[in-house]
Amino acid sequence: MxxxxxxxxxxxxxxxxxxxxxxxxxxxxxxxxxxxxxxxxxxxxxxxxxxxxxxxxxxxxxxxxxxxxxxxxxxxxxxxxxxxxxxxxxxxxxxxxxxxxxxxxxxxxxxxxxxxxxxxxxxxxxxxxxxxxxxxxLTAAYVIKGIEKAVRQEGKRLRDCRVLIIGATGDIGMACTNYLKGKTKGVLLCARNRARLERFGRRIENEGHEVKWSTRIDELSGSADIIISVASSSDIGVSHLKGDVIICDAGYPKNLEEKLKDHPSVKLFHGGMxxxxxxxxxxxxxxxxxxxxxxxxxxxxxxxxxxxxxxxxxxxxxxxxxxxxxxxxxxxxxxxxxxxxxxxxxxxxxxxxxxxx
Ligand SMILES: NC(=O)c1ccc[n+]([C@@H]2O[C@H](COP(=O)([O-])OP(=O)(O)OC[C@H]3O[C@@H](n4cnc5c(N)ncnc54)[C@H](OP(=O)(O)O)[C@@H]3O)[C@@H](O)[C@H]2O)c1
Structure with missing residues (x-):
């Protein structure tokens, strides 16, 4: 045609x-x-x-x-x-x-x-x-700028916060990690594929940033002041949270808030928009x-x-x-x-x- x-x-x-x-x-x-x-x-x-x-x-x-x-x-x-x-x-x-x-x-x-x-x-x-x-x-930009705005609005300083990135080895997750690694207290990286996660984590560590990684969200979530979820998976659940954690859910399908009903002080927004x-x-x-x-x-x-x-x-x-x-x-x-x-x-x-x- x-x-x-x-x-x-x-x-x-x-x-x-x-x-x-x-x-x-x-x-x-x-x-x-x-x-x-x-x-x-x-x-x-x-x-x-x-x-x-x-x-x-x-x-x-x-x-x-x-x-x-x-x-x-x-x-x-x-x-x-x-x-x-x-x-x-x-x-x-x-x-x-x-x-x-x-x-x-x-x-x-x-x-x-x-x-x-x-x-x-x-x-x-x-x-x-x-x-x-x-x-x-631009999705990563809106996620990051959203986090920066929410942190300011909640009276916190990015530099004092540790950020957990769920989906850290993905395209948007890597972009967020690389952007935030030098501007926060530390980055906590989560994804399912252990080898890929470790490779990325070691790279951030070798650059001199505070970093932890795990394939289990609950091993990291207790230390997080901010959570960015950019994983395309329907089986993500977060637990062991700090009471006033700020969460940006930018992944699809949307999966977090249903599991956070019992955490009324968590501030969750749909990001990347x-x-x-x-x-x-x-x-x-x-x-x-x-x-x-x-x-x-x-x-x-x-x-x-x-x-x-x-x-x-x-x-x-x-x-x-x-x-x-x-x-x-x-x-x-x-x-x-x-x-x-x-x-x-x-x-x-x-x-x-x-x-x-
Ligand atoms: N708001 C918007 O405009 C917008 C635009 C584009 C994309 N998105 C959404 O953003 C998300 C990320 O996109 P992307 O392009 O960065 O995807 P991607 O490159 O495929 O990355 C997905 C990441 O999530 C991890 N992951 C998948 N399931 C997981 C689970 N159950 N637990 C922990 N980690 C998990 C993957 O690693 P493993 O496989 O090793 O677990 C990988 O690190 C998608 O959901 C996409 O739909 C939103």
Whole structure:
């Protein structure tokens, strides 16, 4: 098929991480005349649906530029985001990227698990000549800036705090560790793969920073003043916590707060999110359906990264691979975010906005 020129500046390729969102998405896509489908029916067909465009996004910068993008859903089922389904999931991502190319879109962000599936291997897409990014630099920036703000707000000093990073050997986890290792009292690193964790921990130790690592969260959590969770796993639980710990949960699926019901003094926020103050419109508008948050115009750091690159006319593979996110890039992309009127999202969690927001 020939390439079309649709005038779109970027595409977001993504997936849903829970069936409640999927139910909203599918039933909004169907006409009002049709009876709403229950999750059990949707499950039967969901992953047979080929990747397709769901809505357009229009963004305006206070500097006057506007950019438009397209959200493409991969229809990867949340319970198939495992190694057993790697091959079929990768094919779905490839199909989504090919669809993006046919629409003449110059730049694409691989959101959530779609970037994890490829592990930075974008060689197959070089023939398309499109720029590809994971959006992890801005996600890490929003996580870090969120922690810095929460620490200030709670009357603490970062330098006096130890920070536990769950998912420390991942792309965002490494970026957070590298950024915070010299600015905090110490870093506590957790991940499941012992060898990879030890390699990373030794590197931080050899640089002269205070560091401990363990594959068990409970061996580290008692010393943590701050916890950053950037692990893509549904079986994470934290215990042995200091009463006033600040937690940034930026991983999917969201898994921590359900287990923290008995810790009312813990301050937990969903991190990695920004707020667009100068226009962020969806067409059709799904913000009352599956893309719903307790404040207006919130967006994922990864999506906002590609928006910023489009606003800046920077068609480049900005964040690719694992462990390549430097402090300089974090500061650069965060400064671009502020330049275009996009700030950190207010603090919120599953119960809504923090009372003081
Ligand atoms: N808010 C946003 O805009 C945004 C944007 C992008 C990504 N994200 C989310 O951020 C998370 C991290 O993304 P990433 O690209 O950095 O992923 P990644 O590179 O795959 O890293 C995941 C990390 O989590 C660890 N991990 C997985 N399960 C664990 C468990 N049960 N306990 C402890 N550690 C565990 C992994 O190491 P082991 O395998 O050794 O355990 C690895 O260190 C994902 O959940 C992603 O969906 C959010």
């Amino acid at each position: 020939d390439r079309q020129t649709t005038g779109l500046d970027f595409a977001v390729i993504g997936h849903q991480d829970n069936w409640a969102n999927i139910r909203s998405l599918i039933n909004i896509m169907r006409t009002d005349a049709l009876e709403a489908l229950p999750v059990s029916k949707i499950r039967e067909v969901y992953d047979y649906i080929p990747p397709r465009a769901i809505f357009r996004m229009h963004v305006t910068s206070p500097l006057g530029m506007t950019r438009s993008g397209l959200y493409i859903e991969t229809f990867i089922a949340p319970d198939k985001l495992t190694a057993d389904h790697l091959r079929e999931n990768i094919q779905k991502v490839r199909d989504a990227v090919a669809a993006t190319y046919r629409l003449g879109i110059p730049m694409v962000i691989l959101g959530g698990f779609t970037s994890l599936l490829l592990e930075g291997n974008i060689d197959d897409f070089r023939e398309y000549g499109m720029a590809v990014t994971t959006g992890n630099t 920004g707020q667009l103050h100068h226009g962020y419109l969806f067409d059709p508008d799904y913000t009352t359906g599956f893309y719903r948050y307790p404040a207006e115009h919130l967006g994922h750091g990864c999506i906002i990264e590609v928006i910023l690159l489009a606003l800046e006319n920077r068609l480049e593979n900005y964040t690719i691979g694992k462990g390549n996110i430097s402090e300089e890039k974090i500061e650069e992309i965060y400064a671009l975010s502020l330049k275009h009127g996009i700030t950190l999202a207010p603090f919120y969690n599953g119960n809504g906005l923090w009372p003081d927001q």
